[in-house]
Amino acid sequence: MSVKKSLILMLFAASAFFVGCGSTNNDDRKTYEAVTRDVFAMDTYMNMKAYGKEAETALEEAENRIHKLEEELSATSETSDIWKINHSNGNEVALCDDTAVLIEKAIEVGSCTNGALDITVFPILKEWGFTTGEYHIPEKAKLDTLLSNVDYRKIEIDGNSVSIPYNSEIDLGALAKGYTGDEIMKIFKSHGIDSAIVSLGGNVQAIGSKPDASAWKVAVRDPFSPDTDMCVVEVKDKAVITSGNYERFFTDDYGQKYWHIIDPADGYPADNGFVSVTVIGDNGLNCDCLSTALFVAGEDGYENIIKEYADYDFIFVTDDEKILYTKGIADNFQNISSMTAEVIAVD
Ligand code: ADP
Ligand code: MG
Numbered sequence: 001m002s003v004k005k006s007l008i009l010m011l012f013a014a015s016a017f018f019v020g021c022g023s024t025n026n027d028d029r030k031t032y033e034a035v036t037r038d039v040f041a042m043d044t045y046m047n048m049k050a051y052g053k054e055a056e057t058a059l060e061e062a063e064n065r066i067h068k069l070e071e072e073l074s075a076t077s078e079t080s081d082i083w084k085i086n087h088s089n090g091n092e093v094a095l096c097d098d099t100a101v102l103i104e105k106a107i108e109v110g111s112c113t114n115g116a117l118d119i120t121v122f123p124i125l126k127e128w129g130f131t132t133g134e135y136h137i138p139e140k141a142k143l144d145t146l147l148s149n150v151d152y153r154k155i156e157i158d159g160n161s162v163s164i165p166y167n168s169e170i171d172l173g174a175l176a177k178g179y180t181g182d183e184i185m186k187i188f189k190s191h192g193i194d195s196a197i198v199s200l201g202g203n204v205q206a207i208g209s210k211p212d213a214s215a216w217k218v219a220v221r222d223p224f225s226p227d228t229d230m231c232v233v234e235v236k237d238k239a240v241i242t243s244g245n246y247e248r249f250f251t252d253d254y255g256q257k258y259w260h261i262i263d264p265a266d267g268y269p270a271d272n273g274f275v276s277v278t279v280i281g282d283n284g285l286n287c288d289c290l291s292t293a294l295f296v297a298g299e300d301g302y303e304n305i306i307k308e309y310a311d312y313d314f315i316f317v318t319d320d321e322k323i324l325y326t327k328g329i330a331d332n333f334q335n336i337s338s339m340t341a342e343v344i345a346v347d
Contacts, residue, residue: 032211039063041070042176044201048184051211054191061191062184062198069180072098075122075171076131082170086122090166100160102172102179102285109289110152113305116296117289118152118264120164122171128269130260135250137258143267150264174243174261178288181205181239185284202247205239205284215332221246222337223276223317230339231315231323234332239284243291244276245269261295272298275319280329281312290314306346316344 035055039046046066048059075082081099095103106119123146129135138146149167156163164170177200188196188207196207197216206216215234222230226246233240248260249269263270277294279287290309294302299318306314306326313329323341325333335341 035059037063039066041066046198046200048198050188050193050196052191052193055193058188058191058193062187065183065187066180069098069176069183072096073172073176082172085162085164086169088163090163092161092163095160095162097160100157102175103155103157103162105285105289106172106175107152107155107157109293112308113293113297114301115152115264116301117174117293118150119170119172119174120150120152120168121262121264122169123149124262124267125171125260128258130248137252147267174292175285175288177201177203178239178241178284181284203241203288206235207237209236220278220315224321230337232334232336233280233329235280238280238282239287240278240280241284241287241291242276242278243295261292263296270296270298272296272300273318274298274316276317278315279312287312303346
């Protein structure tokens with residue numbers, strides 16, 4: 001399936017549960033109709049839905065913000081901050097505030113996850129063809145050469161000024177949509193909106209609850225059958241962000257699948273026991289960083305990481321078809337797949 005088609009499917013799955021808000025209560029919020037907007041940006045389909053007096057203005061502002069962030073953060077646009085950094089030949093580059101915030105965060109989560117999140121994997125993503133769709137399996141020697149320049153600890157950032165080593169390149173694909181979700185939420189709140197939901201290519205983020213005061217129901221896809229949903233989680237005021245091995249991938253002549261989340265330890269698609277990781281929490285940026293990092297950290301590495309993020313909840317799907325989730329969402333989690341689902345204990 002093409003990337004675009006799968007993104008469209010993903011969008012509809014993510015949105016399937018937040019359409020309709022039938023209610024009989026006469027709460028003030030109910031007097032507002034839903035205002036919606038679809039946007040294609042950051043290589044993905046996004047949709048937004050908000051209730052409130054200023055919803056129309058809020059959506060307009062949010063759309064402008066999305067395009068602005070895309071302009072700043074896209075690794076492939078020649079006018080972006082990321083392009084400037086990647087073509088800086090080791091020299092210092094002045095960044096806008098958004099880019100600086102994201103690089104700082106990427107370094108912080110990189111160190112918290114023992115390098116599972118490493119934004120300097122970009123040359124490896126390019127080598128596999130994930131930036132162009134012209135996929136190929138690199139020679140191991142080529143990956144080893146590229147890996148010698150992969151190390152987020154060599155990024156130097158001081159306020160809005162950054163430098164990376166000659167031959168290094170970065171990309172914020174693992175973080176950008178989570179941050180964008182947070183920024184949209186800020187805009188919505190500044191317009192007095194207290195009921196809204198957005199899906200940025202399957203990354204869902206909500207303000208408040210549905211207008212009838214019930215929780216938003218967010219579907220998470222089944223990584224083994226990405227056209228169907230695996231579970232539903234009910235959330236209020238939270239982001240629900242997933243990294244999966246079905247989001248962007250290609251298969252070779254033997255049916256072997258290669259996906260877009262790279263293990264910085266060896267340069268190959270991360271294959272450490274998880275095929276999908278969903279993170280649920282207040283902060284979209286943290287959720288996005290963690291979903292990618294935990295996908296890489298895998299079954300052996302996830303525990304130490306989630307201990308550090310006690311306010312967040314997690315849903316893991318293992319490559320042997322088991323769902324593991326944290327107890328914070330146990331009351332708001334419904335398994336609708338044929339896989340077994342069990343709560344994981346975290347000390
Ligand atoms: P998606 O953007 O598909 O929803 P993710 O948030 O997991 O999923 O981000 C995947 C993107 O992150 C990749 O397309 C790539 O740009 C980047 N990436 C891949 N592997 C890593 C990694 N180990 N560390 C940091 N970024 C990565
Ligand atoms: Mg991510």
